[in-house]
Amino acid sequence: MATEAKTDPAKHLLRVALTHPECVEGEVLEPEYGRPRIRLDMNVEMPLDMKADGISRSGVRTREPVIIKLPAAFPWQSPLFYLREDFPRNFPHLMPFAATPRPCLVEGDQDEYFLQFGLVEYGIFHLVEQLAIWLRKAAVSGLIDPAQGWEPMLRRDFRDVVEIDADAARSVVNRNGGWIAWQGRFFRRGAPEAFLNTAAETWVSSKGETTPLMRKPDNPTFTSRLTDSDASLGNTVVGVVWPDKNSDGTPRISATYLPESVATLRDLRTRAAELGCGRGLESFLANVERSFAGMFLLAPIPIGIVLCVRRPIHLIGSASDIELLPYVVEIRANKNRSTLFAGGDDEPVAPAMHYQSLTVGLLQTLSGVRARPALAMLGCGSVGSKLAMHAARAGQRIAAVSDELSLRPHNMARHALGAKFVGTNKAEALAKELSGFDMTPVVHGGDLSLDLCDPDRSKQIIPRAAGAAINSTASLSVREALVSAVTPRLRARLFEAALFGRGRGAFLLADGAGHNPNHCDLIAELYATLDDERAAKLLFDPAGGLTEIQIGQRGRRCA
Secondary structure (H helix, E strand, O other), X not given: OHHHHHHOHHHHHHHHHOOOOOEEEEEEEEEEOOEEEEXXXXXXXXXXXXXXXXXXXXXXXXXXXXXXXXXXXXXXXOOEEEOOOXXXXXOOOEOOOOOOOOEOOOOOOHHHHHHOOOOXXXXXXXXXXXXXXXXXXXXXXXXXXXXXXXXXXXXXXXXXXXXXXXXXXXXXXXXXXXXEEEEEEEEEEOOOOOOEOOOEEEEEEOOOOEOOXXXXXXXXXXXXXXXXXXXXXXXXXXXXXXXXXXXXXXXXXXXXXXXXXXXXXXXXXXXXXXXXXXXXXXXXXXXXHHHOOOOOEEEEEEEEEEEEEEOOOOEOOOOXXXXXXXXEEEEEEOOOOOOOOOOHHHOEEEEOEEEXXXXXXXXXXXXXXXXXXXXXXXXXXXXXXXXXXXXXXXXXXXXXXXXXXXXXXXXXXXXXXXXXHOOOEHHHHHHHHHHOOOXXXXXXXXXXXXXXXXXXXXXXXXXOOXXXXXXXXXXXXXXXXXXXXXXXXXXXXXXXXXXXXXXXXXXXXEOOHHHOOOHHHHHHHHHHHOOOHHHHHHHHOOOOOOOOOXXXXXXXXXX
């Protein structure tokens, strides 16, 4: 068996596949482009009334031929399964753009699924099992389970991306139908003369800020700048389009599954009309055309288009019944043009993957944490920067950052920020990094031990929006000043975090209700009751406790 697998993998695969009870017959076919092919005849279980007709109401036959093609890297890559060319296309879990229908047999990477079983024979058998299950469900239109929700249109492995907040897009949808234009940014890979779906690919993103479609010399709605010989970036728009209501006033619901097959502007217009979005799409495109009246721009500009489609049930993994179908099309504002779309109705349109924008909600979901109050960070060193960045990545807002010191080269050994910030103020540098998470904390760069005693400055250090404040300075004077600055009106919970013994020990203090006990009380209790010999040695050792690490020829600090 092992020898056969190496010398004739097609025969070996057929032998293994025929051990599956639903695989009734098969043969090795002539190779295609030098690669082995196998035909399997799969028995498809279905209700008796359909079986008597030899075909299900969904168009699946009781005996389905399936072609298996072996990739060049087999068995390190999984076999590819193809259905007959006239197999119905209105099923979920069909690979998009395949000239011959290809079923999507597993969730995730099929190669990983195939390889996880260790033995090639097991991998083959389990893929054939997945194929049998797929055909069985397709026969009874069961590839969408209403209990789970609507299966979004398969958009896996597309090269182009539209990045927007799905909730923001769904929130603009109303029953009357229409469109809205959002400010956007794009990155384009490919020469200016390259086209989508062939040699150009794009990433279009938007934060959901509405923009009027006007084109004036001082209006930066559309721009393009070369960053390389075959790469550019600039400003663009994303058009969000939703369906008109039915003639009786009810919302338009699209209950028929349509696999992704849009490749041209004509296809997009047809698909939009099928989904009730035709009027909105035409209006959006016409406004884009008018915004360029009398204007010229030599570089191609990709624009995003998102069709919002109502489904009969909620989407899998979502409480919403609105599915987003994103696309990218390019405009070329050349001289002597008749339209922005150089190819007319044949202008390439790239179906795109949707990536969720970086939002607090996304970070909380992926981190598995609930919403938590905003933080004020007192100290932005190695401890404070890490605490702030971990909190931000979990979707927790950072309301304020405070530190008077600058980042120095030796800080890079333990700091959360990169070397590009060396020489800049720690608080300002941390705030710049947090801006990438759409956070704009208040920045305080003064002496905390002094400014906490000033009522006005202390409101900057711990603003009202902060539900908690963390002192990570490891400074006795800052601790004393913070405790002294506390008033009954300060609602923020206070914490102190510190590393000692050169990072081999740590403590976290959390004050009590009404700030009683406070941090001075807690640190005194820690010192008085610490009975762990190793921890005590690390904490009280003058060479490695909470002392500052001296780096560089600066001399000793004098009182």
